[in-house]
Amino acid sequence: MSDPASLLAQEVALKYGGKVAFVSENFGASKLAERFGVIRYPALFVDDVLVARPRDFGFFAKGENEGRYTPWRNAESQAKFKADLGRMVELILAGKKDQLRREYQSAAADPPEQVAALPRFSLTDLQGKSLTAAEVEGRVVLVEFWATWCPPCRSTLEWLSALQRQHGDRIAVLALAVESPEEQVRATAAALPDLRIAIADAPAARSFGDILAVPTLFLFDRAGKTARILYGAPPDLHQQMEGPLKRVLQ
Amino acid sequence: MFQVRWKAAAPKLIERDAKALARRWKDRPAALRAIAEAVEGQSLPLLHAAPAYAAATEPQAGFFYLEQAKAMADFADLVASLAVRTRRAAPPLRSWTPELQQVQDRVIAAFQPPRSIDQHSDFIAINAQLKLARELDSGGLPAGALYTWLDAVQQFGTLEVQDPDEATRAKLGEQLAAARAELGAARRDDSIALLFVQRAEVRAGQGEWTRVRAIVEHVLPAYRAAMEGRPAGQRTPREEVRITLVRWPYT
Numbered sequence: 144m145s146d147p148a149s150l151l152a153q154e155v156a157l158k159y160g161g162k163v164a165f166v167s168e169n170f171g172a173s174k175l176a177e178r179f180g181v182i183r184y185p186a187l188f189v190d191d192v193l194v195a196r197p198r199d200f201g202f203f204a205k206g207e208n209e210g211r212y213t214p215w216r217n218a219e220s221q222a223k224f225k226a227d228l229g230r231m232v233e234l235i236l237a238g239k240k241d242q243l244r245r246e247y248q249s250a251a252a253d254p255p256e257q258v259a260a261l262p263r264f265s266l267t268d269l270q271g272k273s274l275t276a277a278e279v280e281g282r283v284v285l286v287e288f289w290a291t292w293c294p295p296c297r298s299t300l301e302w303l304s305a306l307q308r309q310h311g312d313r314i315a316v317l318a319l320a321v322e323s324p325e326e327q328v329r330a331t332a333a334a335l336p337d338l339r340i341a342i343a344d345a346p347a348a349r350s351f352g353d354i355l356a357v358p359t360l361f362l363f364d365r366a367g368k369t370a371r372i373l374y375g376a377p378p379d380l381h382q383q384m385e386g387p388l389k390r391v392l393q
Numbered sequence: 394m395f396q397v398r399w400k401a402a403a404p405k406l407i408e409r410d411a412k413a414l415a416r417r418w419k420d421r422p423a424a425l426r427a428i429a430e431a432v433e434g435q436s437l438p439l440l441h442a443a444p445a446y447a448a449a450t451e452p453q454a455g456f457f458y459l460e461q462a463k464a465m466a467d468f469a470d471l472v473a474s475l476a477v478r479t480r481r482a483a484p485p486l487r488s489w490t491p492e493l494q495q496v497q498d499r500v501i502a503a504f505q506p507p508r509s510i511d512q513h514s515d516f517i518a519i520n521a522q523l524k525l526a527r528e529l530d531s532g533g534l535p536a537g538a539l540y541t542w543l544d545a546v547q548q549f550g551t552l553e554v555q556d557p558d559e560a561t562r563a564k565l566g567e568q569l570a571a572a573r574a575e576l577g578a579a580r581r582d583d584s585i586a587l588l589f590v591q592r593a594e595v596r597a598g599q600g601e602w603t604r605v606r607a608i609v610e611h612v613l614p615a616y617r618a619a620m621e622g623r624p625a626g627q628r629t630p631r632e633e634v635r636i637t638l639v640r641w642p643y644t
Contacts, residue, residue: 147504147509147516147517149524150501150504151504152638153497154502155636156636159634162632162634163633163636164635165635166635167637167638168637168638169441169641170446171438171441171446176639182449183449184445184449184640187637187638188637188638189636189637190635218506218509221506221509232636235633292448
């Protein structure tokens, strides 16, 4: 399915007579995908804004026809894809990249699979202690899904560790590793003593909805209600999370 | 387990790829070089995609693509080891970017409803070949890029031509025989074009005349034009916006 997306995107690019370049990058070798923690394909970026994920085309979604461009093998869906992409390009050419970023980060943060509240998970942390949702009830909770092979995760873990030190018992930061060897998780954890780190098993990860990217960062308020979800590691991730965190801490 | 196996295999495959890129092809048929390069060029992209695929789906899928990466390198080595020589002059190999862009533009223009729906899988195959050809071209594998580009021309040509009537079939048969004679007698090593002549001969025997027609009317003229020189009208991009599609390498 990537090739139809490629052909349609190239058709849009061609309309701008050289102002718009199209490139395809291979899954597993894309620095852009790595930066945003994209772990499934296809993914589409306009400049450095992630504008379409697999579920938009019906892949890795709960239902085949739940995406923005599904059913994908359909003239109307493909026309909508081209129209949307053209509009994104126009926004950037008009100097409105911030608007594009807001629209698509907002869309990414509000997928149908989003969890409304802190799930009732039950895990064991690296020290062998029980780690459950009940244990952190009544506190602001930050949960990050991360992986040892994800370079941006390292920086977000360090930032979260600093947040935990700064706010003490007012917040609970839980760093849940996925798809990572235990010895590497332990090696990372050794340098981050302020964080509660556990390896998320499949049921626990699934309880948080679709983890399509690492890092994926969830913020829950004191009542356990979802306040913010950020997928991947956009350059302004820390700034994007600071406002909502400040609000839930008030 | 997958990570362990991948980490053990990766340095070896990367080293093999570097050696493959340094192969000397003097006095070897261009067709051998083309096939070896077209296959070798897929080895590292598959290697690098394998862990991501294992993580996104299941480890077995990662193993599949890791083994495919190895198989590509093995096959390229086998082709390169064949003891075949030629005294003909090597074809003028260069970057095929203008030719690739021309075909790509035609494919993009053709990918409109209802064909974009009815011939969805055909277009997927063509576009994947064009993408591979661009990667080979930019990766310094010009014979592989030429062969892969011509393969895409054949596939696209098959979608464009009508099934020939009896009289046209007879004429195509004559043109094919003439092409074989011409290419066989040339001082230049046209073995890449001869591969397509062979394909057409096989297809004619199977009664698949649209494929024969695509080769005679699209591939062979494209090859001849490419041998004569670089087409004009290359784009000079003034890039202001970049659209990036992150995708599986070859589907």
